Amino acid sequence: MKLSELLDLFPNIKIISGSYTPDEKINFIRTDSRKLEPNDLFCLPDSSGDKGAEYAKASSSKYILIGSKLKIPKLENKIVFKTDLDPESLAGPIASVILGNPSSKMKVIGVTGTNGKTSLTHILAYLGEAQGKSCGLIGTTGVKFKGSLTDTGYTTPDPSSLQSILKEMYDSGVEYVFIEASSHGLKLGRTNGVQFKAGVFSNLTQDHLDFHPDMEDYLKSKALLFSSVASNSETFGVIDSDAPGGKDFKTVVEASSPDLKIFSLGRSSGEFEIHSEAFSLEKTSYLIRLSDAWGGDTNITTNLLGGFNVRNTALAFVTALGLGWEKKSLLTALESIPQIPGRFQIYYSKDRSRMAVVDYAHTPDALENILRSIRKSKPKELVALFGCGGDRDKTKRPKMAKIAQELADKVILTSDNPRTEDPERILDDIQAGLSPGYSPMLREADRAKAILYGISQLKEGGCLLVAGKGHEDYQIIGRDKSHFDDGEEVQKAFNSLA
Incomplete structure (x- = not known):
């Protein structure tokens, strides 16, 4: 992109220092200095604060974009651009233009909500592939398309990387892209420049209050996804209005x-309703009420287990209908959805007399949902093993303990990425939510030892829920990140008792 084109397309950007010619070219834009090339535009977010000037000076790039909040000295051999916006909010749109607006050439669907984003995007991608569509995924478990899987380290990648991923997908022939739109990503402008065909909302419960000042800001950040969906005859939004936070979100x-067309799931204020739910350890079934235009009342059966997967599959089904996918093949595909990493993953002892469930549930609402779902399968004993992440929202710790005590027969407290916090202090915060006189079955900061103990003490017909990490294959203690996989630890524990 020529400098003259950049200034014409983005009039709120001005050059404030440095010698240049209008025909000079910028190759790309980056917010990550480690990925910079000399002819890239280095975008310094307002959040870089006092260190911004150091980053600008040390940058390998000739071109620097700053906001009005950042003061930097005159830099030799560099061209400095300035905007009155947060520069990070422009990184996505600029990257998109440089790459030829890849999202406009595909159908991109964003999914937001506290819980369910990963499940929903995986379900939608599978339903699409079953229809013969080429689909891509961007989210918590990585970037997946055309048989490849890459870990980005973020639910929603930085804006430059996101646009590069979209370009790769388009070049490889992907038609539909399903993106997990986190509240962080939306508020920080990582999805700016993405042209969404549809937005989907699952629920809103307490999480990330270490980042958002309050729940109102959290909700409004999530709602930014729907503001990114252009209102026309082909675009739409899907909202679970009966879910926590659903009515306020709507x-x-x-x-x-x-002007955006909204499809609402919910008995109180929606056009799509769920009835006659039935659960077992083999399948889940329910009836969804649809308009006559979409074939009327429809029975759905899925191999995904639990009450929360009723909501997930129903939202995916409505979204798929909104995309114009064929209803009969959708119903067939819903019966055999591949296991979603770290979501209600079931492990059995060799004689299948005992089971464990590994799930990503790391919020009060998610823990309650998974415990209630396991309860519906009627285990003879339900043991809940969980911890809470360090350097994160502390207020949810006692709430999760209270939920575990109420819904499980026994509780095991352990670590879950304590990071730089003292693991025992985190356990103190969790245990404060237990009733006076109630003692956990075990309090053990070593997660591997806690899992082994839980499996060893499990009664015949019992179930151990190992909650919090799900698909994650690491544990962060201090600043060290080492391999740790709940599923592997559960399997080793079962094998050691055989």
Whole structure:
């Protein structure tokens, strides 16, 4: 992109220092200095603060973009651009233009919510592939398309990387992209420049209050996804209005995007309703009420287990219908969805007399949902093993303990990425939520030892829930990140008792 084109397309960017010619070219834009090339535009977010000037000076790039909040000295041999916006909010749109607006050439669907994003995107991608569509995934478990899987380290990658991924997908022939739109990613502008065909909302419960000042800010950040969906005859939004936070979310979206077509799931304020739910350890079934235009009442059966997967599959089904996919093949595909990494993954002892469930549940709402779902399968004993992440929202710790005590027969407290916090202090915070006089079955900071103990003490017909890490294959203690996989530890524990 020529400098003259950049200044024409983004009039809120001005050059404030350095010698240049209008025909000079910028190759790309980056927010990560480690990925910079000499002719890239280095975008310094307002969040870089006092260190921004150091980053600019040390940068290998000739071109620097700063915001009005950042003060930097005159830099030799560099051209400095300035905007009155947060520069990070422009990184995505600039990257998109440089790469030829890849998202406009595919159908991109964003999924947001506290819980369910990963499950929903995986279900949608599978349903699409079953329809013969080429689909790509971007989210917590990585970037997946055309048989490849790459870990980015983020639910929603930085704006430059996101646009590069979209370009790769388009070049490889991907038609549909399903993106987990985190509240961090939305608020920080990582999805800016992405043209969404649809937005999907699952639920809103307490999480990330270490980043958001309050739940109102958390909700409004999530709602930014729907503001990114252009209102036309082909675009739409899907909202679970009966889910926690659903009604408030719908109110915000209807006010901010009054022309956007919304499909609402819920008995109280939705056009799609769920009835007659039935659960077992083999399948889940329910009836969904649809309009006559979409074939009326429809029975759905899925191999995915649990009440939360009723909501997930129903939202995916409605979204798929909104995309114009064929209904009969959708119903067939829902019966055999591949296991979603770290979501209600079941492990058995060799004689299948005992089971364990590994799940990513790391919020109060998610823990409650998974415990209630396991309860519906009627285990003879339910033991809940969990911890809480360090350097994160502390207020949810006692809440999760209270939920575990109420819904499980026994509770094991352990570590879950303590990071730089003292693991025992985290366990103190969790244990404070237990009733006076109630003692956990075990309190053990070593997660591997806790899992082994839980399996060893499990009664015949019992189930151990190992919650919090799900698909993660690491544990962060201090600043050290080492391999750790709940599923592997559960399997080793079962094998050691055989």
